[in-house]
Amino acid sequence: MALSKRLRFKIFEKYNFTCQYCGRKPPEVVLEVDHVVSRKDGGLDEEMNLICSCFDCNRGKRETSLDIQKIKNQNFKKELEYLEERQQQLEAYYNFIKRKEELENEELSVFQRAWEDSSQGENSLTDHGLNEIRKLKEAYPTELVLEAIKLAWKNEKVANNEKFRYMCGILKNKQRISEDPETEEHVRIEMKKFFEGWNHYSNRSGFGPVTVDYNLKNEIAEIFKFGWSYTDIADYVKETFDFHHYDYSYQLTKLLKQDKRIYKHD
Numbered sequence: 001m002a003l004s005k006r007l008r009f010k011i012f013e014k015y016n017f018t019c020q021y022c023g024r025k026p027p028e029v030v031l032e033v034d035h036v037v038s039r040k041d042g043g044l045d046e047e048m049n050l051i052c053s054c055f056d057c058n059r060g061k062r063e064t065s066l067d068i069q070k071i072k073n074q075n076f077k078k079e080l081e082y083l084e085e086r087q088q089q090l091e092a093y094y095n096f097i098k099r100k101e102e103l104e105n106e107e108l109s110v111f112q113r114a115w116e117d118s119s120q121g122e123n124s125l126t127d128h129g130l131n132e133i134r135k136l137k138e139a140y141p142t143e144l145v146l147e148a149i150k151l152a153w154k155n156e157k158v159a160n161n162e163k164f165r166y167m168c169g170i171l172k173n174k175q176r177i178s179e180d181p182e183t184e185e186h187v188r189i190e191m192k193k194f195f196e197g198w199n200h201y202s203n204r205s206g207f208g209p210v211t212v213d214y215n216l217k218n219e220i221a222e223i224f225k226f227g228w229s230y231t232d233i234a235d236y237v238k239e240t241f242d243f244h245h246y247d248y249s250y251q252l253t254k255l256l257k258q259d260k261r262i263y264k265h266d
């Protein structure tokens with residue numbers, strides 16, 4: 001049965017009145033509708049199975065040209081899918097960057113607030129200052145930067161326009177100390193991190209604050225004097241609360257002693 005005129009022209013329009021095999025258009029050629037899968041092979045008179053061909057190509061076509069067209073159609077579909085995928089990814093990526101920027105700005109606002117509070121509301125970080133803080137944040141723990149801001153404003157001998165530079169100096173000094181197990185300051189900083197980690201995991205485990213046993217506290221302090229950092233034992237702290245043991249101090253001591261690394265400085 002012949003195709004309706006309406007369907008034929010729909011197909012021509014769909015393919016921009018262009019032969020899909022040779023690329024020629026009217027008036028150079030006369031167009032026909034071709035079945036991608038021939039009727040003989042069970043192809044239907046459906047739009048999906050119909051393409052625009054010129055008379056010459058349709059009549060003289062060989063199997064190979066049809067195969068090529070099939071591949072072309074597939075590739076076109078793949079290209080569309082690729083474009084859609086790319087567009088979606090671009091959008092997701094843009095949102096990701098935007099969200100990251102927002103989070104970074106929220107984080108930076110914490111430093112701004114600390115700066116303003118420490119200066120009794122008399123001073124604010126400039127855009128340049130905030131940008132520098134962004135860099136410091138990469139190099140030092142947030143807590144240390146916040147502490148340095150506080151200390152810089154505490155020292156009244158330092159002029160306001162020198163506060164930032166002074167604060168950077170404090171940070172460098174603190175970093176040096178925290179890397180030097182010989183100092184009391186090093187132990188103090190690591191102990192602080194230890195208690196923060198301890199509280200974090202005890203709260204997270206749903207037991208609320210769990211007191212650290214006096215012996216364990218001393219033992220941990222010794223470990224820090226030997227050059228261990230909180231990161232060295234953080235996994236043990238985490239594991240301790242995974243046990244849901246009633247005596248966490250005992251559990252942590254056991255875990256630390258189990259591991260031969262505890263003897264590395266003996």
Ligand SMILES: [Zn+2]
Nearest residue numbers: 019022054057
């Ligand atoms: Zn043609």
